[in-house]
Amino acid sequence: MSNACLAADAGCRGPIPDDAPVRLCAAHLGAIAEWQADHDGTVDLLPVSCRVCGSRLGVRFPSGWMCAVCEWAVGDVADGELPPPRLDxxxxxxxxxxxxxxxxxxxxxxxxxxxxxxxxxxxxxxxxxxxxxxxxxxxxxxxxxxxxxxxxxxxxxxxxxxxxxxxxxxxxxxxxxxxxxxxxx
Incomplete structure (x- = not known):
């Protein structure tokens, strides 16, 4: 097995960490982690409690925050003209x-x-x-x-x-x- 980063064809010569899950250097592993966080979001504390359910657990996306409990987009406001939904x-x-x-x-x-x-x-x-x-x-x-x-x-x-x-x-x-x-x- 080669010790070269899989991006060696693109000129990468970075060392592969011993515990890397795939043959990528730390820089390329970091790039993948950033891409994954942008794509799937990062679980973190919300900047403010969710206005709908009160949770503090959220998912941060580049486009904004979402409550991890009820999936309400932080900052969204329910249409005030609509009657509140009935929940029996x-x-x-x-x-x-x-x-x-x-x-x-x-x-x-x-x-x-x-x-x-x-x-x-x-x-x-x-x-x-x-x-x-x-x-x-x-x-x-x-x-x-x-x-x-x-x-x-x-x-x-x-x-x-x-x-x-x-x-x-x-x-x-x-x-x-x-x-x-x-x-x-």
Whole structure:
């Protein structure tokens, strides 16, 4: 195997680093890294928090920044003439040893009216999804309410909804930003 940079035909005589993944000198490896960063972006902290989801993690491109969580272009503004998109969610609120399964398009306002200890999860869906969950967990239901015993079957369902989700609110913000982005397109 030759010790010459693969760009030797172009006159390169630079030494190849011992740990180089391909036979290129440091200068040519650097040029490839810069090209890749321009093409695919560089993950970095955003200069300001994302206005849509609040994340600080971004991807820097030569053309600007994009939120790494919700993919909102930093600096873009939603069309103020368009009504905000409706995002219906099924929510799971815990209070003591019970869980309320309900639906809303405005969770912050709704939760302010419900005594609870913890938001366990969100699931995208409207009253049809909520009705399916009420039927699915009917054996755990407190009669004539939307409250359920926090039994194993319900706990497993909520655990599935929480996979990869550290904070249900961040997931809700991402869904909302996706709808805003689709609306603006």
């Amino acid at each position: 969610v099924v929510y799971y609120l815990r209070y003591a040893d019970r869980v309320k399964i309900g639906t809303t398009a405005n969770p912050r306002r709704r939760f302010a009216a419900i005594r609870h200890d913890e938001l366990l999860a969100f699931e995208r869906g409207d009253r049809l999804v909520e009705a399916r969950r009420h039927a699915q967990f009917s054996e755990l239901r407190h009669p004539r309410t939307e409250w359920f015993r926090y039994g194993d079957e319900l706990r497993r369902h909520i655990d599935v909804l929480r996979v990869g989700v550290d904070d249900p609110w961040r997931l809700h913000h991402r869904w909302r930003s996706e709808l805003l982005a689709a609306q603006a397109a």
